[in-house]
Amino acid sequence: MNRTASILLYVRPWNKTQMQHLACGIFGAGATLHQTSEHASIDKSGLSAALTAIFGKIKPDASFRHLSAPETTDITLRCRLLRSFDPATARRLLLAAEQAISDVLDKARPDAMLSLTIDSYIMDVFATLCAQRGIRFIGIVPSFVKEHFRVTTRGEYVPCRTVSEAEIDKALANLTNQDYRPDFLVQSEHEMRRQMWRLWLRNFPKPLWFALKRMNPSERLNYHYWASQVVAQRYWSPWPQSLDGLSGPALARLQGEGGPPLVYLPLQMSPEATIDYWSHDTRWIAYEEFVLSLIRQYRKTRRFVVKEHPNLLGFRSRGFYKRLAKEPNCVIASPKVASNDLVELCDGVVVCTGSAGFEAALRGKPVYSDSNPYYLPLGALRPLAALQDDLPKAAITPEQQRAMVAFMLGGTLPGRFLNNGRWSVESEEHRVWSARMAQSIRSILDRDHAATADTPFSRMSSQ
Structure with missing residues (x-):
C-alpha cells in the first residue's frame, strides 16, 4: 500500500516557515514533516537536547560508529567552528553529533531530507549519514543566475535538466553584458559604503551577544551561536575598515x-x-x-x-x-x-x-x-x-x-530562493517563488524515481 512521504527538515528560526512551505509544495500537503535544528526553541526531533547530553558523557577513548577517519578529518577541517578548537574538543563535538544525528534518523526514518546546502559540521554529518542509509539529501542554495537556484550537497554540480536554446540565448545575453552583476551583490558605491557600516555595526556586539545567548544551558552547543561568536571575535574591529x-x-x-x-x-x-x-x-x-x-x-x-x-x-x-x-x-x-x-x-x-x-x-x-x-x-x-x-x-x-x-x-533550476530570512508566507510573491522552486525540485525527483523505480521513495504516493 502506498504511503505519504516522511520528510526531515533542517531549519533555523529565520527560515522555518519558508522550508515548511517549500516541503509541502514538493512532497504534498499530506507529507509527514519532521523538524530538526540545533536551535532548541524550534527543534522537534530531540537533536538539540541530545547534543548537549551526549557531549557531557562522551569518554576520551570513545570511537566513531559511522564516520571513517578520512571523513572525520575532512568534516573537521571544513567546519569553521570545529577547526577553531583543539583536536580533543573538536572530536568530542563530532562524536556527539554523530550519535545524536543517528538517533534522529532512527526515529524519523525519513525518505528524504530537505536542507540548505551544507555550511556546518551538523549538516555535514546529516548528509553523510543520509548517504549511508540511502536517504535523499536535498540541499538548496541561490545561483548567480537571476531567478535560478541549485540543488547541491557540498556545492558539487548536479545535472538537473536539458536547457532550451531560448534559455541559453537569454542567459548568454545577460551574463555577457558588461554591466552584469548577480542579484546578491550590492549594486552601487553608496550601497557598498552602507554595507560596510552595516557589517561593522552588526559585528560589533556579536562576541558578547552570542556569548550571553550560549549561557542558556539548552543553547550551549548551538552551532550558529557558537560559530557566530568565534567568527565575530576573529573579525572584530573598533572601527570600520575602509x-x-x-x-x-x-x-x-x-x-x-x-x-x-x-x-x-x-x-x-x-x-x-x-x-x-x-x-x-x-x-x-x-x-x-x-x-x-x-x-x-x-x-x-x-x-x-x-x-x-x-x-x-x-x-x-x-x-x-x-x-x-x-x-x-x-x-x-x-x-x-x-x-x-x-x-x-x-x-x-x-x-x-x-x-x-x-x-x-x-x-x-x-x-x-x-x-x-x-x-x-x-x-x-x-x-x-x-x-x-x-x-x-x-x-x-x-x-x-x-x-x-x-x-x-x-545544473541550475528555475525559481528564486530568498536566503536572507526575509521570506514571508504573507507575501504572494514569495509564495509564488516557493511554488516555482517546489515544481523544479519535484521534476528532478520524478525523473530520478522513474530511473530507479524499485526504491522506497519511488513507491510512495505523490500528493
Missing part, C-alpha cells in the same frame, strides 16, 4: 606601464560555504593566508589586481588590507570597479570557486583554479601551478560560449 584603490584612468594605465602580466584575483566571502565546502583545494580554507602566499609566490613574475567582494567590504581580519598593500606585486582596485572591467584589463583570472571565474571564462580569459568549481566541467580550468607558464591569449567562439552556458544552466 578600502580605497585604483579606478578609472589610473587603473587603465597599468597595461601600458610594462612589467609582469596582470592577473585578476577577486576576493571571495570568507568564511563561507563556497570556500569551506565547495572547494576541492583545501588550501583556500585559510583564505587570507593563502591569498597572501599566492601573491608572494609570484612576486617577480606576476602582478595581481585584487578587488574586494562588494558585500564584504571591511569585513576581514584586522590588518589584512595593509598586508595586501605592502606586497610589491599587488595592485588593489577600488571595490566600485566592475568585475568585468578587471577581467578585460588582466591577462588571467585566479579564483577559488567564485562566479567571476565563469564570467571570465565566458569572455575567453584563462582561469586558474584547483577547486573544481561547479559551473564548468572538470578540466575546463587551468591548475594554479600553470600560472608560472606563459598566459595564453586565446579567443572564444560563440559555440564555446553557448556550451559553457548550457552546462552551467543544466
